[in-house]
Amino acid sequence: MSQPKKDAPARSDAVRNRERILCVAMAELTERPDAPLSTIARKAGVGQGTFYRNFPNREALVLEIYRYEMQQVAEAAAELLRTRAPAAALREWMDRLARFAMTKAGLADAIRLVTSAPGSPDKPGPAPVTEAAGTLLRANEEAGTIRPGITPDDFFLAIAGLWQLDPQEEWQPRAARLLDLVMDGLRAGAPGR
Numbered sequence: 001m002s003q004p005k006k007d008a009p010a011r012s013d014a015v016r017n018r019e020r021i022l023c024v025a026m027a028e029l030t031e032r033p034d035a036p037l038s039t040i041a042r043k044a045g046v047g048q049g050t051f052y053r054n055f056p057n058r059e060a061l062v063l064e065i066y067r068y069e070m071q072q073v074a075e076a077a078a079e080l081l082r083t084r085a086p087a088a089a090l091r092e093w094m095d096r097l098a099r100f101a102m103t104k105a106g107l108a109d110a111i112r113l114v115t116s117a118p119g120s121p122d123k124p125g126p127a128p129v130t131e132a133a134g135t136l137l138r139a140n141e142e143a144g145t146i147r148p149g150i151t152p153d154d155f156f157l158a159i160a161g162l163w164q165l166d167p168q169e170e171w172q173p174r175a176a177r178l179l180d181l182v183m184d185g186l187r188a189g190a191p192g193r
Contacts, residue, residue, distance in 0.1 A: 018054050020044045026065050030103065033110035037061070062110045069107075073100045074128035077136050086139040087146075091183055093136055094159065097129070098175040102167040130156070144192025158182045 024044040028035040037058060041051035055061035076096050080089035133152040140146040161178050165171040 017046050025061055029110040030107045070128050074132040077132035086143040090136045090140055094179045098162050101162050102171050146186040147189035
C-alpha cells in the first residue's frame with residue numbers, strides 16, 4: 001500500500017518539472033527562437049538530465065510547447081461554454097485566440113527553425129483549436145445567435161486578419177475591433193435576431 005503513495009509524489013514532481021520547463025521555454029523561445037536549451041533548463045530550475053528526459057531535443061520541446069498552447073486555447077472553449085452564454089463564450093474565446101496568436105509570434109520563428117530542415121518533424125496541425133471553434137459555432141447556431149452553416153474554416157478565414165497584426169505594436173485595440181466586426185458578421189442573418 002505504501003508504494004503507490006511514494007510514486008504519486010514522484011509523478012507529481014515530474015509533472016511540475018515538465019510544466020515548469022514548458023512555461024520557461026515558452027517565454028524564452030517567444031523572445032529568442034534560438035535560446036540555448038541549457039538556459040531554459042537553468043531558468044526552469046531543473047538539471048540537464050531532467051530536461052533531456054522530458055525533451056530529448058529542441059524539436060521535441062518546441063513542438064510540445066506549440067501543442068500544449070493550442071490545447072490550452074482549445075480547452076478554454078468548453079470552459080467558457082459552461083460558464084457563459086454561447087455568444088459571450090465565442091467572443092471571449094476569440095480574444096483568447098488573439099492573445100495566443102500575438103504572444104506566440106516569436107514562437108512561430110522557433111517552430112519554423114525546427115520544422116524547416118530536411119527530415120524535420122512536421123508542424124502539428126490545428127485540430128484541437130479547429131474542433132473548439134466548431135463546438136462554439138454549433139452552440140451559437142443552436143442558440144440562434146449566429147447565422148446557420150458557418151464552418152470552422154469560414155471562421156478562421158474571417159479572423160485571418162489577426163495574423164496581419166504586429167505583436168510588437170499596440171495590437172489589442174485593433175484585434176478587438178476586428179473580432180467585433182467578425183462577430184457582427186456572424187450574427188447577421190441569425191434566426192434569433
